[in-house]
Structure formats: structure tokens, C-alpha cells
Amino acid sequence: NAGVMQNPRHLVRRRGQEARLRCSPMKGHSHVYWYRQLPEEGLKFMVYLQKENIIDESGMPKERFSAEFPKEGPSILRIQQVVRGDSAAYFCASSRTDRFAGELFFGEGSRLTVL
Amino acid sequence: RKEVEQDPGPFNVPEGATVAFNCTYSNSASQSFFWYRQDCRKEPKLLMSVYSSGNEDGRFTAQLNRASQYISLLIRDSKLSDSATYLCVASGTYKYIFGTGTRLKVLA
Numbered sequence: 001n002a003g004v005m006q007n008p009r010h011l012v013r014r015r016g017q018e019a020r021l022r023c024s025p026m027k028g029h030s031h032v033y034w035y036r037q038l039p040e041e042g043l044k045f046m047v048y049l050q051k052e053n054i055i056d057e058s059g060m061p062k063e064r065f066s067a068e069f070p071k072e073g074p075s076i077l078r079i080q081q082v083v084r085g086d087s088a089a090y091f092c093a094s095s096r097t098d099r100f101a102g103e104l105f106f107g108e109g110s111r112l113t114v115l
Numbered sequence: 116r117k118e119v120e121q122d123p124g125p126f127n128v129p130e131g132a133t134v135a136f137n138c139t140y141s142n143s144a145s146q147s148f149f150w151y152r153q154d155c156r157k158e159p160k161l162l163m164s165v166y167s168s169g170n171e172d173g174r175f176t177a178q179l180n181r182a183s184q185y186i187s188l189l190i191r192d193s194k195l196s197d198s199a200t201y202l203c204v205a206s207g208t209y210k211y212i213f214g215t216g217t218r219l220k221v222l223a
Contacts, residue, residue: 033211042202042215043159056210091158093211103149104211106158 001029005074006092006107014115019079019086021110025094032075034067036100037089049075082114116141121214129222132193136217138186138203145212148179150187150188153200154215162188162201193221220222 005024010075013019030051035043045059049069060067061062069075079086089111093104121138142150148165155201163170165177165186176189186203200216 035213043213045210045212048210056203058210059182089156098163103161108158 004029004092004094004105004107006090006110008110009108010111010113012113012115013082015083016081019029019082019112019113021077021079021090021092022074023077023092023094023107025092026096026105029039029094029096031095031097032069033093033095034075034077035091035093037091037109039088041094043091046077082112084114087114088110117214118142118212119203119214121201121203121217123141123215123217125218127220127222128193130193131193132221133189133191134193134219135190136188136201136203136219138188138214138217140184140186140203140205140212141203142207143184144207146207148186148206149204149211150175150177150186151202151204151213153202155200159202159213163206190219195217195221195223197221 007022032049034046047060047067048056052071063069066078066079089109091106091109093106095102120139146210150162151164153159163172163177165179167179169178174191178187198221200218202216203214205212
């Protein structure tokens, strides 16, 4: 009975490289959220997706960041040309419904370090 | 102004103490409210949902005041294992918005 699975758990990139973070929601969940958490700070909403649709990306930086949730496979958060300020923990969460009244289940996070 | 605001703390309390956290939200259209707990370098986990009538789960009591737009969490008889960061969440219109969290440290 797997929960939300994120990989990689830790990722090290040099400035200018690309980072790809993957998230498989819980079984039966079709709603995925990505959050970013900087050290000693709170969770900042980035994007909300359903299968093949981006519903709300108001928290995503306009450049270098993109997200997708294809019909088959995990959701992917992609960061191009990473900079040191991208170093953070990126958490994925899933929910069963879009009614925003239910529990969000989080993965263990992907910790990105940019050298 | 942040959409969800919390006192960051830290709150240092002795074992057995009662401690209360407050949280305010700015979007009056928010529909649902939650408290999550986050241990250091771990993922957030749901502690409890918050209902208009107030709700209790063991040593934890949550209250919602829609008129004043604030949410509270009361922890009675604090345990060492309660040491964590407590995140207040307001949801509505496609988003779950998290506060920055209140850090609690329960001392032996």
C-alpha cells in the first residue's frame, strides 16, 4: 500500500544543469501538488495538476520551471539551468478529490543541492 | 500580507504543559482548514482537520473562528514527542496554502 513516492530523494547539480524530480501519487489519487521548502521556511505552493492538465501554476517561477502529469507515468517537476537559489526540498502531495477538503498526502521530498 | 500567518516561535515548554498556537488567514473564501505536523527534514503529516464547531482528538483541540479568520490548536499535557513544527493550512480555489509553521520544543 505505497504512499506518495518521490525520487530521487537527493539530487546534486551544478549551476546550469537540469534537475528532474518525479512523483508518483498514491494509488487512486489523480490530483498532484508540488511545494518548495527553503531551509527554515514554510511550504510554498508551486503547481497543482491533474492527469494531463495543469490546473494552477500560479506559484511556479515564470522561467526555467515546468511541470507535467502525463496520462501514464509520474508527475515531473523540471528545473532547467539550475541556480544556487533553487537549492531546496521539493515536496509532492496527492489527494483523491479536487474538493480541497480532504487530506493531502506528502511524499518524503526530493532535496536538491545546487553547487 | 501572507495568506496564512503563524507565529514562528519557538515555543519552549516543559513536559505536561498546555500550549496554544494561533493562525490567521486572509482569504475569506477559504473553505477548509487543517493542522499538519512536520518533524525536522521530514514530510508534513496531517494532525487534524479543523471544523467550525471545533474538534478534539485526544490531547489536541482545534478551533475555527470564521468571523475573525483565525484557527487555533491547543495541546494539553505536552509530551517530548510533540516537539515538531506545526503548520496551519487553509484551502480553497485549487490551493492548499501553508503557513510557515510554529516550532514547538517540549523540554524534559
